[in-house]
Amino acid sequence: xxxxxxxxxxxxxxxxxxxxxxxxxxxxxxxxxxxxxxxxxxxxxxxxxxxxxxxxxxxxxxxxxxxxxxxxxxxxxxxxxxxxxxxxxxxxxxxxxxxxxxxxxxxxxxxxxxx
Amino acid sequence: xxxxxxxxxxxxxxxxxxxxxxxxxxxxxxxxxxxxxxxxxxxxxxxxxxxxxxxxxxxxxxxxxxxxxxxxxxxxxxxxxxxxxxxxxxxxxxxxxxxxxxxxxxxxxxxxxx
Numbered sequence: 001x002x003x004x005x006x007x008x009x010x011x012x013x014x015x016x017x018x019x020x021x022x023x024x025x026x027x028x029x030x031x032x033x034x035x036x037x038x039x040x041x042x043x044x045x046x047x048x049x050x051x052x053x054x055x056x057x058x059x060x061x062x063x064x065x066x067x068x069x070x071x072x073x074x075x076x077x078x079x080x081x082x083x084x085x086x087x088x089x090x091x092x093x094x095x096x097x098x099x100x101x102x103x104x105x106x107x108x109x110x111x112x113x114x115x
Numbered sequence: 116x117x118x119x120x121x122x123x124x125x126x127x128x129x130x131x132x133x134x135x136x137x138x139x140x141x142x143x144x145x146x147x148x149x150x151x152x153x154x155x156x157x158x159x160x161x162x163x164x165x166x167x168x169x170x171x172x173x174x175x176x177x178x179x180x181x182x183x184x185x186x187x188x189x190x191x192x193x194x195x196x197x198x199x200x201x202x203x204x205x206x207x208x209x210x211x212x213x214x215x216x217x218x219x220x221x222x223x224x225x226x227x228x229x
Contacts, residue, residue, distance in 0.1 A: 004157065033214050045205065045220035052215070091158070095214045102160035102171065103218065 138206030
């Protein structure tokens with residue numbers, strides 16, 4: 001079965017500090033895309049960052065970066081200089097290159113930013 | 116309006132009611148999706164439409180009936196729902212169904228079935 005596991009239901013971090021959200025996934029395929037989505041309390045899910053599985057270089061978007069370990073099937077998200085607006089549910093997801101059209105999501109991690 | 120919009124934002128219905136959820140995207144995308152988000156469960160894909168043709172139906176009960184009249188609009192018709200169908204229903208769109216494409220989500224409809 002294709003699954004995504006986010007082992008941290010909740011995380012908290014002090015404002016301006018760095019936090020890492022973990023994600024592992026299970027697939028036998030070699031070509032896929034990985035995503036981190038953010039869902040703030042307003043509920044509209046937005047894309048934070050994405051990574052192509054065939055690229056070894058970790059993706060970076062401003063304060064957000066990933067640590068992609070393909071062999072370990074691990075895809076963690078690091079948020080540097082945390083801001084109050086980063087408080088949200090964070091979902092890890094992947095999508096296969098071929099076959100099913102769907103994004104497979106993890107259960108999410110609720111991130112709280114402490115001022 | 117920009118992005119992906121959904122109406123209504125909240126819906127309460129009885130098990131014998133018939134209602135519809137509406138999604139509209141203003142991004143010129145060709146693919147649209149319905150997801151179900153239940154408490155403490157991962158998002159579940161329900162339906163995928165590409166160029167108004169349904170390309171995936173993930174074993175969803177027939178009490179959920181999707182409709183895609185054009186590439187900008189997606190509906191989810193509901194009838195004789197069960198209390199366990201209460202959830203947040205999210206619509207999304209993408210340029211096409213390519214795996215690299217970002218999906219843009221709407222704000223969701225919070226559905227409560229009494």
